Amino acid sequence: xxxxxxxxxxxxxxxxxxxxxxxxxxxxxxxxxxxxxxxxxxxxxxxxxxxxxxxxxxxxxxxxxxxxxxxxxxxxxxxxxxxxxxxxxxxxxxxxxxxxxxxxxxxxxxxxxxxxxxxxxxxxxxxxxxxxxxxxxxxxxxxxxxxxxxxxxxxxxxxxxxxxxxxxxxxxxxxxxxxxxxxxxxxxxxxxxxxxxxxxxxxxxxxxxxxxxxxxxxxxxxxxxxxxxxxxxxxxxxxxxxxxxxxxxxxxxxxxxxxxxxxxxxxxxxxxxxxxxxxxxxxxxxxxxxxxxxxxxxxxxxx
Amino acid sequence: xxxxxxxxxxxxxxxxxxxxxxxxxxxxxxxxxxxxxxxxxxxxxxxxxxxxxxxxxxxxxxxxxxxxxxxxxxxxxxxxxxxxxxxxxxxxxxxxxxxxxxxxxxxxxxxxxxxxxxxxxxxxxxxxxxxxxxxxxxxxxxxxxxxxxxxxxxxxxxxxxxxxxxxxxxxxxxxxxxxxxxxxxxxxxxxxxxxxxxxxxxxxxxxxxxxxxxxxxxxxxxxxxxxxxxxxxxxxxxxxxxxxxxxxxxxxxxxxxxxxxxxxxxxxxxxxxxxxxxxxxxxxxxxxxxxxxxxxxxxxxxxxxxxxxxxxxxxxxxxxxxxxxxxxxxxxxxxxxxxxxxxxxxxxxxxxxxxxxxxxxxxxxxxxxxxxxxxxxxxxxxxxxxxxxxxxxxxxxxxxxxxxxxxxxxxxxxxxxxxxxxxxxxxx
Numbered sequence: 250x251x252x253x254x255x256x257x258x259x260x261x262x263x264x265x266x267x268x269x270x271x272x273x274x275x276x277x278x279x280x281x282x283x284x285x286x287x288x289x290x291x292x293x294x295x296x297x298x299x300x301x302x303x304x305x306x307x308x309x310x311x312x313x314x315x316x317x318x319x320x321x322x323x324x325x326x327x328x329x330x331x332x333x334x335x336x337x338x339x340x341x342x343x344x345x346x347x348x349x350x351x352x353x354x355x356x357x358x359x360x361x362x363x364x365x366x367x368x369x370x371x372x373x374x375x376x377x378x379x380x381x382x383x384x385x386x387x388x389x390x391x392x393x394x395x396x397x398x399x400x401x402x403x404x405x406x407x408x409x410x411x412x413x414x415x416x417x418x419x420x421x422x423x424x425x426x427x428x429x430x431x432x433x434x435x436x437x438x439x440x441x442x443x444x445x446x447x448x449x450x451x452x453x454x455x456x457x458x459x460x461x462x463x464x465x466x467x468x469x470x471x472x473x474x475x476x477x478x479x480x481x482x483x484x485x486x487x488x489x490x491x492x493x494x495x496x497x498x499x500x501x502x503x504x505x506x507x508x509x510x511x512x513x514x515x516x517x518x519x520x521x522x523x524x525x526x527x528x529x530x531x532x533x534x535x536x537x538x539x540x541x542x543x544x545x546x547x548x549x550x551x552x
Numbered sequence: 553x554x555x556x557x558x559x560x561x562x563x564x565x566x567x568x569x570x571x572x573x574x575x576x577x578x579x580x581x582x583x584x585x586x587x588x589x590x591x592x593x594x595x596x597x598x599x600x601x602x603x604x605x606x607x608x609x610x611x612x613x614x615x616x617x618x619x620x621x622x623x624x625x626x627x628x629x630x631x632x633x634x635x636x637x638x639x640x641x642x643x644x645x646x647x648x649x650x651x652x653x654x655x656x657x658x659x660x661x662x663x664x665x666x667x668x669x670x671x672x673x674x675x676x677x678x679x680x681x682x683x684x685x686x687x688x689x690x691x692x693x694x695x696x697x698x699x700x701x702x703x704x705x706x707x708x709x710x711x712x713x714x715x716x717x718x719x720x721x722x723x724x725x726x727x728x729x730x731x732x733x734x735x736x737x738x739x740x741x742x743x744x745x746x747x748x749x750x751x752x753x754x755x756x757x758x759x760x761x762x763x764x765x766x767x768x769x770x771x772x773x774x775x776x777x778x779x780x781x782x783x784x785x786x787x788x789x790x791x792x793x794x795x796x797x798x799x800x801x802x803x804x805x806x807x808x809x810x811x812x813x814x815x816x817x818x819x820x821x822x823x824x825x826x827x828x829x830x831x832x833x834x835x836x837x838x839x840x841x842x843x844x845x846x847x848x849x850x851x852x853x854x855x856x857x858x859x860x861x862x863x864x865x866x867x868x869x870x871x872x873x874x875x876x877x878x879x880x881x882x883x884x885x886x887x888x889x890x891x892x893x894x895x896x897x898x899x900x901x902x903x904x905x906x907x908x909x910x911x912x913x914x915x916x917x918x919x920x921x922x923x924x925x926x927x928x929x930x931x932x933x934x935x936x937x938x939x940x941x942x943x944x945x946x947x948x949x950x951x952x953x954x955x956x957x958x959x960x961x962x963x964x965x966x967x968x969x970x971x972x973x974x975x976x977x978x979x980x
Contacts, residue, residue, distance in 0.1 A: 309631075309634060309635070309656060309967070311635075311638065311639055323972070327972075327976070328976075329975060329976045329979045329980075332979055332980075333979050336979075392822075392826075393826075396826050396828060397826070397827055397828050398826060398827050416756055419828070420811055420812045420828070498815075501812075502759075502811060502812025502813065502814075502823075502828075503762050503812055503813030503814065503815065503978065504805070504810065504812060504813060504978075506978055506979035511975065511979065514975055514978070515975075517629070517631060518631055518764070518971055519631050519632070519634075519635050520971075
């Protein structure tokens with residue numbers, strides 16, 4: 250943005266030197282142009298193309314421009330799709346609930362129990378440390394921990410707590426949710442921390458002066474004011490989980506399906522139109538979910 | 553595995569001109585006497601793409617040294633290879649593909665058949681690729697057996713010939729017989745049939761591969777071994793047969809028979825090495841990789857026989873003149889023994905066994921091909937010790953293994969339906 254404004258000022262100065270002034274309306278259009286161009290060419294056009302391809306015909310090698318609807322009929326008419334959506338929603342719900350709980354309390358601790366701003370920032374940065382390694386590495390490192398002969402099982406067995414290794418730790422829905430919570434909690438912490446920091450401390454004092462217990466302060470003052478942050482965190486986490494394929498594939502050992510994994514399978518078999526139809530359905534679905542969230546909570550309050 | 557070497561500054565025209573001039577010169581001087589022509593002065597480049605198993609840097613380097621031909625290699629997975637073969641026919645000179653892919657792409661007219669008279673080692677190719685029979689009394693396996701797509705009547709026809717002709721669609725290079733891999737230390741009993749993977753004793757400790765076109769064949773071997781069904785042709789199932797197979801797999805999955813499904817080579821190695829599974833579909837180099845970690849792993853021969861696959865080199869339809877000559881030269885070099893020995897040493901098989909033998913020590917030949925106990929340590933092409941002295945190859949000799957092929961990897965008429973049902977199995 251900075252370079253844009255400076256080039257814009259140069260332009261205005263240049264114009265002034267030649268005693269020529271651009272009409273004000275044109276200037277605003279010019280200012281909006283770079284972002285429009287970027288979003289237009291890298292977001293709008295690709296999505297339109299996906300929409301277009303979803304109506305094409307295909308065989309193993311090629312796509313044929315056409316207008317057929319069987320890609321949608323096959324996608325929406327198959328129980329696999331519905332089951333997969335249900336499964337993905339299940340993951341989204343569990344991951345959302347757990348990350349919201351953990352994320353809120355981490356943010357609450359950082360915002361209200363750490364006194365100095367410097368310490369707050371230091372601890373917040375500590376939260377981001379795991380993000381210095383890649384997603385895949387953080388995910389795969391769970392495998393030797395949870396495996397049949399992994400750390401957890403060998404500890405439990407040698408401590409005499411269980412006699413047989415616990416099978417459901419790895420390659421199960423549990424493992425998928427665990428890894429996703431690990432991957433996505435920070436996306437919940439950050440926006441909630443941000444909103445909590447903006448809460449005027451005098452509001453908390455006023456509540457206490459009015460005789461509210463800590464619990465009442467939390468439920469009547471802090472939680473309502475933290476809602477925009479929670480909503481933004483929710484949007485992050487839900488969209489990330491809905492679009493995830495690698496975590497589901499690796500942590501479930503290929504036994505569980507997610508919508509994005511279904512698309513990836515179709516793409517690896519070069520069934521691009523089918524995958525495109527699937528992508529359009531997912532896009533509409535996620536947009537509806539986001540619309541619902543925005544409807545319930547006014548996130549603009551935060552801005 | 554991708555080798556990219558590009559020569560800049562030589563246009564296609566000058567390249568062809570100098571190359572054909574040199575070829576003419578070579579022919580005129582009577583240089584073609586059985587020795588490979590050295591192309592070094594006129595840098596011929598051949599672009600080869602394929603499924604990765606045989607796209608080896610060592611081959612490109614040796615080819616450059618022996619023939620002076622620069623090989624540009626691109627490795628892809630099999631679905632992408634099929635697509636590329638059809639949609640970008642000018643992007644490659646040599647197609648290194650499996651026979652079931654050839655069955656898909658040949659009718660598109662992108663591969664030109666080779667004249668067997670120009671193939672120096674055609675007579676040395678094992679009969680498996682000509683008649684489908686390793687020995688005169690062998691039974692022809694089901695699926696896309698290489699000989700069924702190996703010949704055409706004449707250049708230009710899109711349908712395959714019934715028997716041996718002068719026009720060979722691909723020169724076979726690499727093939728193998730696949731079976732189940734087991735952890736002999738953990739299975740605790742004799743494994744002798746494909747049905748053993750469904751034994752309730754191994755509940756939660758088995759895996760099959762999640763690549764539909766190959767996984768369905770493993771599933772078919774299991775189904776037939778259990779006596780659930782008798783396929784007319786495993787390699788070309790009817791819709792009803794596909795349904796029955798997939799429904800069975802879904803039931804087994806929901807009962808918790810499988811621990812995981814693997815898609816890539818390293819996944820299968822890790823599942824086996826960590827003890828998560830004790831019996832699973834596997835590829836022979838993956839078994840070697842588990843063993844090289846010091847963990848017992850056996851490529852268990854089973855009484856129903858093997859699921860086999862084979863690949864070869866095909867000539868792109870656009871090749872002509874000097875480039876075509878160079879391509880023949882390359883293929884003749886490929887089958888002249890050095891590469892065959894290299895592939896044999898990795899546990900695959902070469903199509904021209906006799907030529908490969910000359911490039912292997914008697915002990916290597918005995919271990920890899922004759923099924924004899926190794927007299928000394930068996931060393932991989934990269935110098936790593938693969939087997940200690942005294943080891944015997946799982947499944948025994950070449951004839952024992954390739955003679956017991958029950959089916960070949962294949963492409964079905966109901967391919968799209970099969971893939972859809974397979975996805976249901978994974979989602980179930």
